[in-house]
Amino acid sequence: MTTTASTRVIVTGRRDDTPFRHAGPRRREELISWAFLAPFLIAFALFLVWPILHGIYLSFTDQSLTGAGGGFVGFANYAEALGDPVMWQSLWNTVWFTVLSTVPLVLVALLMAALVDRGLPGQWLWRLSFFMPYLLASTVISQIWVWIFNPQIGAANNILKALGLEPIAWLQNPDTNMMAIVIATVWWTVGFNFLLYLAAMQNIPQQQYEAASLDGAGPWRQFWSITLPQLAPATVLILILQVLASLKLFDQAYQMLGGVASDTTRSIVQYIYEAGFVSYRFGYSAAISYVFFALIVIVGVVQAVATRRKKEL
Amino acid sequence: MTPPLDLSRRQFLAAASLAAGTALLAGCAPGTASGSTTQTLQFWHLLSGGDGVTMSSLLDKVNAAQDAYRIRPTVLAWGSPYYTKLAMAGTGGRAPDVAIMHATRVPGWAPGGLLDSWDLDRLAELGVDESTFPAPIWQKGFAGDRLFSVALDAHPFVLMYNTDICDAAGQLDSDGRLRETSSPEEFLEQLRAVAGSAEGHALSYGYLGDGAQMWRLFYGLYAQHDLAIELPVGGKMGIDKDAAVEVLEFMRTLLDGEIAATQNDYGTAVAEFATGKSGMFMTGVWELRTMQNAGIPFDATMIPTLYGTPAVYADSHSFVLPHQSDADPQRRELTYRFVADMLKGSFGWAEAGHVPAYLPVTTSPEYDDLVPQAHYAEAAEHVVYDPEAWFTGSGSNFQGEFGAAVQGVLLSGDDPAAAIDRFERRVNALLAQPNPADPEGTWKP
Numbered sequence: 001m002t003t004t005a006s007t008r009v010i011v012t013g014r015r016d017d018t019p020f021r022h023a024g025p026r027r028r029e030e031l032i033s034w035a036f037l038a039p040f041l042i043a044f045a046l047f048l049v050w051p052i053l054h055g056i057y058l059s060f061t062d063q064s065l066t067g068a069g070g071g072f073v074g075f076a077n078y079a080e081a082l083g084d085p086v087m088w089q090s091l092w093n094t095v096w097f098t099v100l101s102t103v104p105l106v107l108v109a110l111l112m113a114a115l116v117d118r119g120l121p122g123q124w125l126w127r128l129s130f131f132m133p134y135l136l137a138s139t140v141i142s143q144i145w146v147w148i149f150n151p152q153i154g155a156a157n158n159i160l161k162a163l164g165l166e167p168i169a170w171l172q173n174p175d176t177n178m179m180a181i182v183i184a185t186v187w188w189t190v191g192f193n194f195l196l197y198l199a200a201m202q203n204i205p206q207q208q209y210e211a212a213s214l215d216g217a218g219p220w221r222q223f224w225s226i227t228l229p230q231l232a233p234a235t236v237l238i239l240i241l242q243v244l245a246s247l248k249l250f251d252q253a254y255q256m257l258g259g260v261a262s263d264t265t266r267s268i269v270q271y272i273y274e275a276g277f278v279s280y281r282f283g284y285s286a287a288i289s290y291v292f293f294a295l296i297v298i299v300g301v302v303q304a305v306a307t308r309r310k311k312e313l
Numbered sequence: 314m315t316p317p318l319d320l321s322r323r324q325f326l327a328a329a330s331l332a333a334g335t336a337l338l339a340g341c342a343p344g345t346a347s348g349s350t351t352q353t354l355q356f357w358h359l360l361s362g363g364d365g366v367t368m369s370s371l372l373d374k375v376n377a378a379q380d381a382y383r384i385r386p387t388v389l390a391w392g393s394p395y396y397t398k399l400a401m402a403g404t405g406g407r408a409p410d411v412a413i414m415h416a417t418r419v420p421g422w423a424p425g426g427l428l429d430s431w432d433l434d435r436l437a438e439l440g441v442d443e444s445t446f447p448a449p450i451w452q453k454g455f456a457g458d459r460l461f462s463v464a465l466d467a468h469p470f471v472l473m474y475n476t477d478i479c480d481a482a483g484q485l486d487s488d489g490r491l492r493e494t495s496s497p498e499e500f501l502e503q504l505r506a507v508a509g510s511a512e513g514h515a516l517s518y519g520y521l522g523d524g525a526q527m528w529r530l531f532y533g534l535y536a537q538h539d540l541a542i543e544l545p546v547g548g549k550m551g552i553d554k555d556a557a558v559e560v561l562e563f564m565r566t567l568l569d570g571e572i573a574a575t576q577n578d579y580g581t582a583v584a585e586f587a588t589g590k591s592g593m594f595m596t597g598v599w600e601l602r603t604m605q606n607a608g609i610p611f612d613a614t615m616i617p618t619l620y621g622t623p624a625v626y627a628d629s630h631s632f633v634l635p636h637q638s639d640a641d642p643q644r645r646e647l648t649y650r651f652v653a654d655m656l657k658g659s660f661g662w663a664e665a666g667h668v669p670a671y672l673p674v675t676t677s678p679e680y681d682d683l684v685p686q687a688h689y690a691e692a693a694e695h696v697v698y699d700p701e702a703w704f705t706g707s708g709s710n711f712q713g714e715f716g717a718a719v720q721g722v723l724l725s726g727d728d729p730a731a732a733i734d735r736f737e738r739r740v741n742a743l744l745a746q747p748n749p750a751d752p753e754g755t756w757k758p
Contacts, residue, residue, distance in 0.1 A: 062752040065397070066425035067404035069752035086742075151521065151576040169576040169724060172521035259392065260522050260713050277397045278710050280749040 059286035066280055077287035087288055089263060090271040091295065093178070097253075097267065098246035100182045105242050106235065108186060109193030114223065116194075117201040127198075134191035142255035145184040146171065149256075171256055174264040181253050181265060188252065189245070193238050200234035201227060236307050243303070247296060268292045351380050352647055355409035357387045357402075359395040360630070363602035367665040374661070375654045382647040392708035399635065403427045408635030411648045416453045416462050416629035417699040417706030423456040423758070424703075425750025429634040430459040432649075439653035441671075447693045450629060450670050457758020462631035463652055465659060466667035468598050469627035469692040470529040473613045473685075478592040481510040490688070494617045497563050504572045504593070513590030516573040519582030520723060524716025525707070526579055527564075527723065530595060531715070533616055533626035534560045536697040544702040546754070550740045554733055556620075561722050561729035563619075568723055576724065586611075598689070601666030613685040615692050627696040628707050629670060668693045703748035714739045 059077055062069040081087050116126045133141065148155045149170035157167040170180040204227060212222050250269035257265060266274075272292065276285030360368045365388060372384050387409065389395045396418060402408050404427075414422070422428055431454075436442060441463065443451050454462040474491050484503055486492050494500040508515035520526045535542070535556055543551030568575050574585075586594035587607035594600075595616065604611055615625050632652045634645075659669040660679065663686045669675055670693070681687050699705040705712075718736035721727035747754055 062747075062749075064425070064749035064752060065404065066400050066422070066427050066750040068425045068750050071752070150581065151578060152574065152581045167576065169521055172576070172578065172720065173724060174721070257522055260524060260716060262522070263717050274710060278393045279704065279746075280397075280400060281746070 055286045055289065058283055059290055061283045063282040063286075064280050065276065065282050069283070073283065077284050078291070080284065081287045081291050086263075086266070087268075087271060087291070090266045090268045091292070093264065093266055094247055094249055094268045094292075095295075097178060097182065097249050097265075098243055100178065101185050101246045101249075102239070102242045104182070104186045105190055105193055105246075106238055108190050109197050109238070110231075112190070112194045113197035113201055114227070116198060118219070127195075130194050131191035133188050136188065138188075138251040139255060141184060141188045142252050145180070145187075145252075146256055146258075149180050174262060177257065177262055177265050181249075181256060184256065185246075185249075185252060193242065196234055196238055197231065200231050204230050240303055240307075243299060244296070247299065268295075352382045352644055353385050354382050354411065354644065354648060354651060355387065356384045356411050356413075356651075357389065357399060357409045357635075358413035358630075359389055359391045360413070361388060361391065364599060364665050364667075367602075367662060371655065371658060371661050374658055375651065378654065378658075379650075382651060384651060393710075396708065400427060403635045406638060408637055410634075410637075410644055411651065412633055412635050413465070413630050414462060414633045415707040416450075416464055416631045417701075418709070419454070419462045419631065419633065420456060420701045421703035421706065421748060422633075422750060423459075423461045424748055424756035427636055427750065428461050429636050429640065430461050431463060431634065433460060435649050436460075436463070436653070439649060441653050441656060445656075445672050446670055447672065447696070449696050449698075450693060453629065453696075453698055454631060455758075459758055462629075462633050463656070464629040464631045464670035465655065466662055466670050467627045467629050467693045467696050468667045469625040469689065469696060470533055470595065470597055470616065471613050471625070471689050471692065472616050473586065473594040473596060473600070473604060473611055475511075475586070475589060475592050476610045476612055478511050478589075479507055482507045482592065490612065491614055495619065497566075497619045500617055500619055501566065501572070504567070507592035508571055511590065511592040513585050514571070514573050515592045516567060517577070517582040517585040517591040517594045518567065518573045519577045519579035520568075520716075521576060521578040521720070522716070523579050524713040526716075527719055528712040528715045529597070529626045530564060530616075531557075531560055531719070532699070533624060533697065534563065534620065536624035536626070537618055537620035537622050539622040539624075541697070542700040544700045544705070544740070544744060546702075546744070546748075548744060550737050550744065552733065552737060554730065557733045558729045561719060561732065565723055565726060565729070598666035598668070598686075601685070602664070611685070613689050615689055615695070623695045624697045625692040625695045627692065628698060629696075630667070702744070703750065704743045704746075711740070711743070714743075 060072055060074060062071055062073050062077075064070075112126075112130050116123060116130070120126055136144075149157075151157060151167060151169040151172065154170070156170060160167055168176055171177050208226050209222055212226055217225065248269060249267040250273070253265050253267055254270055254273075268288070269292070272285050272289045275281050275288055356372075358368060369386070372386055376383055389398055396414075399408075399412055399414070400422070419428070423430075433442070446464065447467075450464045450467055454460045454464060472491075476485065476489065479485055479491060480489075484492050484506055492503065494503050504515040518526075518530070520530075532542075535553075538553070538556045538560075540553050540556055545551070567573050568577075574581075577585075582594065583596070583600060583603060585591045586596075587604055587609065589607075589609045594604075598613070601613070615623070618624075632655070634640075634648065656669075656671040657673070659671050660674050660677070662669050663674070663680065663683055666686065668686070668690055674680060675690050675693070680690065699707075699709075699711070702711070704710060715736055718739065719729070719732045722729045722732045
């Protein structure tokens with residue numbers, strides 16, 4: 001073993017040309033790494049840190065989009081938000097949508113992945129058709145589903161009529177419009193979860209299945225005792241991603257209802273938009289968004305605690 | 314395409330990027346057509362579709378008729394996004410020279426200093442004054458004693474009818490116009506007669522998920538009671554509940570599945586009438602071009618006066634001066650000229666169905682020959698606008714709130730009185746909020 005004093009070779013031509021040459025070698029490395037980080041840090045500060053801080057400041061003022069106002073109003077916006085029935089309704093709608101959409105988005109994705117993984121013929125076709133809707137823009141899927149749900153000529157009601165059932169005003173009836181948005185959302189985004197599950201399934205070693213079948217386990221038993229337990233990490237990941245995505249409900253709900261504020265589908269993000277950009281109340285809008293932020297933090301903490309529990313078990 | 318000259322790739326790219334940079338910088342310079350003193354005026358509007366085509370041709374005409382100014386239009390999507398952008402441009406000090414706003418949206422804006430008021434004397438010199446407008450339309454432009462908007466048109470909510478179907482039902486008079494009806498019962502009778510000769514429904518009325526559509530019909534009929542909804546700042550909404558309930562019940566009667574489809578959205582209603590399946594169609598005049606293109610035999614009239622007082626729900630596209638902190642006097646001068654030119658040339662605007670606001674246009678003999686526009690020109694004398702408040706008007710949440718409150722009545726026969734109560738609660742909550750354009754409430758017109 002030869003121990004040569006490792007002389008660092010700096011490949012930057014003449015030594016005098018090195019940047020930060022007045023600094024010591026350790027310090028210089030640090031400075032160089034900061035120089036590499038700088039572009040990102042500047043963008044991060046400019047487009048994330050500063051808006052967050054400015055948003056907090058705005059939420060304590062009566063700043064209007066029209067440039068008027070801007071005076072300090074203390075906690076008045078927060079007090080109004082907490083006493084605003086529309087705010088609570090939007091928050092509840094958002095939570096309700098998250099519950100309604102997350103369950104099928106996980107289960108349907110699992111089912112699809114299991115079918116493809118167990119070797120349905122024409123794999124590429126299934127993968128493509130399950131994942132394809134996810135690539136569409138929200139404007140496109142909204143348009144598609146507005147047509148499907150059209151009360152007079154839509155495919156959904158034609159199916160109901162064929163079954164001898166009464167047609168439904170899917171998107172306009174407050175009893176059904178949230179369900180319509182959930183259906184469209186599942187069709188649109190289930191492909192992503194399907195891919196995650198499929199990738200996880202294909203990582204399960206084939207030998208385990210072979211060993212199980214030698215022991216006489218049927219396909220159902222194999223799925224239950226081998227596939228599902230090994231998918232736990234994927235499920236946790238999908239759940240976290242899905243809950244956060246569902247909480248951010250806005251674009252498809254807004255577009256499918258043509259921008260109309262329906263009490264049963266107005267999401268909290270839509271209410272933030274309405275307060276700020278329709279009613280021009282920036283201060284109030286900022287306050288609502290921090291109430292929403294608090295909700296997300298709570299959900300995040302609950303999830304973190306729950307997943308830690310799982311790991312300890 | 315091969316690059317001209319004998320350049321290396323690198324030279325060509327360098328030259329090209331230099332040229333692009335120069336062009337970009339030139340784009341920042343104030344618009345002046347090369348070698349002349351023509352000023353470019355920025356004009357924002359929200360007219361697309363058929364309206365947009367008509368607007369473009371009007372602008373081409375005024376641009377071609379003189380060389381003092383050139384209008385550069387910017388078209389943005391209709392509704393609240395348009396107003397958001399216009400407000401932000403004004404706040405950011407980069408407002409266009411002139412813009413179109415709905416007249417009903419102006420009251421919410423005027424206090425915030427987002428708009429400059431029009432100089433009445435200057436307009437009068439150009440032939441634009443009180444005498445050249447129907448009274449309610451001219452008045453609508455004022456906040457206090459200052460004029461903030463000058464109407465290009467009124468676009469009322471009207472009744473179109475298929476002349477073949479209504480004739481077959483025996484509902485046309487000797488002039489070939491729809492027989493007049495003057496009470497809800499009479500009108501329902503007429504509709505039932507029409508239902509007999511229409512392949513689809515007697516009436517197409519799309520309202521589902523469309524607060525504006527519900528509001529247009531409701532408020533027009535409510536105003537026929539010689540009533541108006543009051544929205545006093547910081548107070549409570551004034552509404553005659555009996556009249557409101559009566560109107561809602563009547564609207565519900567229309568949607569019985571015989572006269573009109575119970576579940577109908579706007580697009581489907583347009584399609585039903587345009588394909589000649591229904592006898593009548595309640596709509597805004599902006600659908601006129603659609604029906605002409607569809608080639609069906611039709612005419613149009615005011616929504617019949619069923620409750621005694623002629624009243625037609627309408628809004629106006631109006632010219633406003635977005636505030637500029639140091640407006641260039643010469644450009645301002647040209648903006649006045651442009652608006653006057655547009656009003657005088659607004660005969661073409663009638664082709665899009667709108668009733669031009671400028672009386673010399675609508676009282677001209679040529680206008681009488683314009684059918685069906687001439688058949689509802691009278692509507693301009695009876696226009697009723699949204700009640701005034703900072704949160705009302707076209708594309709506002711107010712109409713959405715109305716829709717959210719009353720749709721259940723029209724769709725599934727919910728209790729109309731409860732719906733009006735709910736609407737009242739929501740509006741009172743809005744009334745309790747200060748106008749965001751004037752949070753301290755210090756503005757005096």
